[in-house]
Amino acid sequence: MTIEWGWLTTHTDDLLALTLDHLATAVPAVLLGLLIALPLAVVAHRVRPLRGLLLGISNIMFTVPSLALFVLLLPITGLTRTTAIAGLTVYTLVVLLRNTVEGLDSVPAKVREASLAMGRGSLGTLVKVEFPLALPVIMAGVRVASVMTISLVSVASYIGYGGIGQLFTDGFQRSFPTPVLAGVVLTLLLALAADAVLVVVQWLCTPWIRKGARA
């Protein structure tokens, strides 16, 4: 395989634009997934009978091929970025929901009871005690979901919102491997960068763990 390095230097602007486009699809998908997963996880955590149902549904959604899911959303949301974001959100749910439920499960019942006994309401306990304690497990899920989403965005190039994935289609049609390789490497770098950012976010959000480590 011959790599045309010249192509890379003449296309840096395009590569940057595609990377930003990639993020414009991936970031809202993960955030939206989190927004849906958190309340659902609370329900699954508190209402045992619903737990298997919710996790089961998200597991089944995960098995629908991504390309087909985008196509099936077309009649509803059309050829827009919304279709790409909505499809990817569905895939983040399986990881985010499972990890958030597991995170909430890992909070000892005594801690919750102590908070309630101290006069904190149920919602206050959830927000101020249970979520913070579950945060490491939830963040582990966010990291996996982000990396997964960044690698999946390229499938949306069939509906025109694939970001870096456009390079794959482009290279495929022209039998030109250089943009394809550039796309694979760029996706990996983006996933790596996103993961690093999330590690820092988690570090900033959990000062008590830092203190514990130092003591």
Added chain:
Amino acid sequence: MDLLSKLVAWLTSAGQWAGSEGIAQRLFEHVEYSLLSTLVAALIALPIGLFIGHTGRGAFLAINLSGFGRALPTVGIVTLVFLVSGLSMTPVYISLVALAIPSIVTNTYAGMAAVEADTKDAARGMGMTGLQSLWRVEVPLAAPLIMTGLRLATVQVIATATIAAYVSFGGLGRYIFDGLAQRDLTQVMGGAVLVAALAVAVDLILAGIHRVLFRHRLT
């Protein structure tokens, strides 16, 4: 709901199931691609997971490489290998194997890492060699998590094996790509439903095997 009735008609027509391009044949191809890919991935990933779990060496590297593997865009890998090696099933198998390896490695390692040090010490104290401890103590204890990794990988591979059709091969992805090209939404949906049903069915079968194998366990 017009689409739904069309979908049901598509899925239940006898003509659709028969022949060399029928659903039965496509289903068979899809299972063939998926099983072979998962098997090859297991042959590569299990020894790696067992080795780093048993020795504790290279865990950091292996776990991070697995995370890296998760970020590999399957479409990109297929296209790249296709452009380099030409038209064959190789690009499909390489990308599916690459997809399956991370889940198997991380779960195998997690299972092995969860075996308590005291248990391993006891095995050595009873005079077992390292290999005996691995096969007779650690692997049996880690087996449920190893199995979970294999299940996860299988489901992922089945859902993704549709890409075989992208480089002109068969499998259930044929309906999705042909349907897209012909703007036939019923066919696309039919393909998607079949893939999801296959993945769920295989997962249930593996879950059943899991339950039978580990029915004496507490966890």
